[in-house]
Amino acid sequence: MKTAVLAAIGDELLSGARLERNAHFMAGKFHAKGWEVRRIEIVSDTESEIIALLLRWVGKTDLLILSGGLGPTHDDMTRHAIARYLGCGLVADDAAYDRVLDRVKDDPKRYAYTESVRDPQAMIPELAETVFNPAGFALGMKFTREGTRVIALPGVPFEYEAMVRQELPEIFAADEKRVASVIILDTPEMHIAAKIPEVISHPFLHVSILPALPQVELIIRGEPDTVAWGEGLTRSRFAGLVLPEGSMSVADAVLIEARTKGVHVSCAESCTGGLVGAALTDIAGSSDVFNGSAVTYSNDAKRNILGVSEATLRDFGAVSAECACEMAEGSRRVYGTDYAVSTTGIAGPDGGTDTKPVGTVWFGVAGPDGVRAVMRLLPGNRGEVRTRAVRFALAELWKSIHNQ
Numbered sequence: 001m002k003t004a005v006l007a008a009i010g011d012e013l014l015s016g017a018r019l020e021r022n023a024h025f026m027a028g029k030f031h032a033k034g035w036e037v038r039r040i041e042i043v044s045d046t047e048s049e050i051i052a053l054l055l056r057w058v059g060k061t062d063l064l065i066l067s068g069g070l071g072p073t074h075d076d077m078t079r080h081a082i083a084r085y086l087g088c089g090l091v092a093d094d095a096a097y098d099r100v101l102d103r104v105k106d107d108p109k110r111y112a113y114t115e116s117v118r119d120p121q122a123m124i125p126e127l128a129e130t131v132f133n134p135a136g137f138a139l140g141m142k143f144t145r146e147g148t149r150v151i152a153l154p155g156v157p158f159e160y161e162a163m164v165r166q167e168l169p170e171i172f173a174a175d176e177k178r179v180a181s182v183i184i185l186d187t188p189e190m191h192i193a194a195k196i197p198e199v200i201s202h203p204f205l206h207v208s209i210l211p212a213l214p215q216v217e218l219i220i221r222g223e224p225d226t227v228a229w230g231e232g233l234t235r236s237r238f239a240g241l242v243l244p245e246g247s248m249s250v251a252d253a254v255l256i257e258a259r260t261k262g263v264h265v266s267c268a269e270s271c272t273g274g275l276v277g278a279a280l281t282d283i284a285g286s287s288d289v290f291n292g293s294a295v296t297y298s299n300d301a302k303r304n305i306l307g308v309s310e311a312t313l314r315d316f317g318a319v320s321a322e323c324a325c326e327m328a329e330g331s332r333r334v335y336g337t338d339y340a341v342s343t344t345g346i347a348g349p350d351g352g353t354d355t356k357p358v359g360t361v362w363f364g365v366a367g368p369d370g371v372r373a374v375m376r377l378l379p380g381n382r383g384e385v386r387t388r389a390v391r392f393a394l395a396e397l398w399k400s401i402h403n404q
Contacts, residue, residue, distance in 0.1 A: 068155030306330025
């Protein structure tokens with residue numbers, strides 16, 4: 001099994017000012033190809049830390065990918081650290097940088113700026129090779145030492161992705177499936193493990209169980225034939241609760257199910273503030289089955305946009321089964337859809353009562369066969385309650401369409 005180490009460079013990552021995304025992206029790609037990702041590290045913007053990283057892993061892994069520290073500012077130290085590690089100076093690869101300039105030659109302002117940062121962004125250690133940047137302005141670099149291939153790339157995610165696709169086409173080529181994802185709803189992880197013991201304990205499979213209410217995702221890794229067996233057995237044991245093959249999330253499953261059944265969906269949101277609709281529209285092509293989401297945060301909006309009755313709001317309140325049902329029916333009517341889901345609840349940190357504590361969320365699902373409501377008491381802070389509410393709403397919507 002080939003091995004890789006992924007490293008990100010940046011004080012902003014260590015301080016929490018920015019999220020690290022590149023290593024996460026590549027780890028999934030490597031696992032899908034049967035590689036072992038031995039470590040993911042984040043180090044600071046200092047020559048000594050970057051050199052220590054190289055000393056730690058060169059000669060101990062097949063591939064080491066560095067992300068970040070190649071920009072034009074004072075804290076971009078990766079090229080200097082690599083040059084010092086290799087024991088050489090820096091030289092400008094003007095030919096490669098001229099290719100970068102060609103992309104902005106028709107934009108005088110961008111051309112002038114890009115030319116102004118030629119030094120240092122065109123500088124490469126003399127003993128390294130240039131990695132052309134097809135999406136940004138900083139050149140990358142690569143070298144091999146003690147059997148380890150080292151690739152250093154900019155940290156901007158879309159530049160990083162373009163460059164790893166360019167440098168590692170074999171990782172992105174279509175291949176037999178060595179990793180399968182199976183998402184199961186409304187089943188505790190221990191119950192899942194107990195129902196598929198032969199998959200969990202198989203000596204040639206590695207199974208990860210990742211709960212995120214109301215779902216549990218199983219990641220099954222191994223050789224293609226064994227993975228296919230494990231995935232098939234798991235799906236057969238949880239028929240009716242397992243999301244369709246090819247879906248990477250509940251939102252994905254909703255869209256797949258809607259296309260399969262030839263139906264359209266919509267949302268009505270209060271406590272989630274548009275996050276359910278955002279989860280669906282984050283997926284390219286969702287417009288073929290998703291019509292829209294009404295964010296009706298106030299009671300006036302619920303009345304005026306969705307037609308929730310004054311009597312319902314007075315007698316039961318906005319956080320109630322009755323309101324959730326009328327919101328879902330209103331969304332279905334407003335958007336002309338076959339199915340609609342609604343959310344109305346108390347995300348906190350304030351607003352809870354003894355009978356409706358913080359975390360109380362009602363979901364309504366309206367469809368051709370009527371409307372139903374379900375309540376969940378969701379744990380966590382405001383953000384966590386909202387995030388969980390999105391998953392529950394989409395799960396309820398998927399079940400309604402799936403059971404049509």
